[in-house]
Amino acid sequence: MKNNKSAIAIFASLIISIIIGVFLQGNLETAELFRPLGTIYINLIKMIMVPLVFSSLIVGISSITDIKKIGKMGIVTIVYFMATTAFAVIIGLVLSNIFKPGVGITVGSEVYEAKEFPSIAEQIVGIFPSNLLDALLNANMLQIIFAAIVIGIAVVKVAPKGERLRGVIEDLFEVMSIITKGIMVLTPIGILGLMIPTVAANGLSVLIPLGKLILGKH
Numbered sequence: 001m002k003n004n005k006s007a008i009a010i011f012a013s014l015i016i017s018i019i020i021g022v023f024l025q026g027n028l029e030t031a032e033l034f035r036p037l038g039t040i041y042i043n044l045i046k047m048i049m050v051p052l053v054f055s056s057l058i059v060g061i062s063s064i065t066d067i068k069k070i071g072k073m074g075i076v077t078i079v080y081f082m083a084t085t086a087f088a089v090i091i092g093l094v095l096s097n098i099f100k101p102g103v104g105i106t107v108g109s110e111v112y113e114a115k116e117f118p119s120i121a122e123q124i125v126g127i128f129p130s131n132l133l134d135a136l137l138n139a140n141m142l143q144i145i146f147a148a149i150v151i152g153i154a155v156v157k158v159a160p161k162g163e164r165l166r167g168v169i170e171d172l173f174e175v176m177s178i179i180t181k182g183i184m185v186l187t188p189i190g191i192l193g194l195m196i197p198t199v200a201a202n203g204l205s206v207l208i209p210l211g212k213l214i215l216g217k218h
Contacts, residue, residue: 006184006185006187009188010188010191012188013192014191014195017191017192017194017195017196017199018199020034020199020200021196021198021200022200024200025199025200025203028201031196031200031201037190037192038190038191038193038195038197040190041190041194044183044186045183048180048183049139050136051172052173052177053141053144054144054148055169055173056173057144057145057148057149057152058152058166059166059173061148061149061152062151062153062155062169064156126143127146129143135147
């Protein structure tokens with residue numbers, strides 16, 4: 001029931017955003033007043049992503065007392081992450097060539113130069129962080145996963161002393177989970193901030209290429 005209410009609120013917010021955006025066409029200055037809502041929402045999601053993933057992995061791995069199982073679980077996690085990433089890239093390439101997402105959306109005069117896709121050797125080396133803080137700050141998820149696995153194993157190895165650290169990280173996870181639920185409640189407001197300026201600047205015609213973009217990303 002609660003999920004249904006959230007879905008209805010998000011859908012209603014999308015419709016309202018489109019209506020307001022259309023109404024504010026030709027009045028971009030007013031439409032831009034809504035943009036900070038979207039920016040704040042995106043920033044909040046970025047804020048919780050790393051600590052939530054990092055703490056949840058450590059808590060999950062350190063709850064397993066069998067080191068052999070942890071090792072297998074760690075390898076499976078990394079392989080699964082790399083496989084799903086590669087699969088997502090393949091699907092993205094196929095869908096982007098079919099639907100051509102983003103075509104018709106004006107984002108300014110900036111020119112984006114695509115980076116060269118790293119080799120397999122570079123990807124393997126990239127799993128191992130030279131600086132944990134740097135990996136956390138740059139949200140390098142593969143390095144974060146590896147670090148969380150290592151820390152989780154170490155916590156089990158130093159038990160029972162490791163329970164103190166595990167307790168702190170578990171508390172962090174619970175706190176971040178509560179914050180995440182709070183941020184998700186703000187999704188309808190975030191949609192208003194993201195959609196109103198977009199529709200006001202580009203009109204209803206933006207919804208077609210935007211729909212292709214969303215379909216291509218999913």
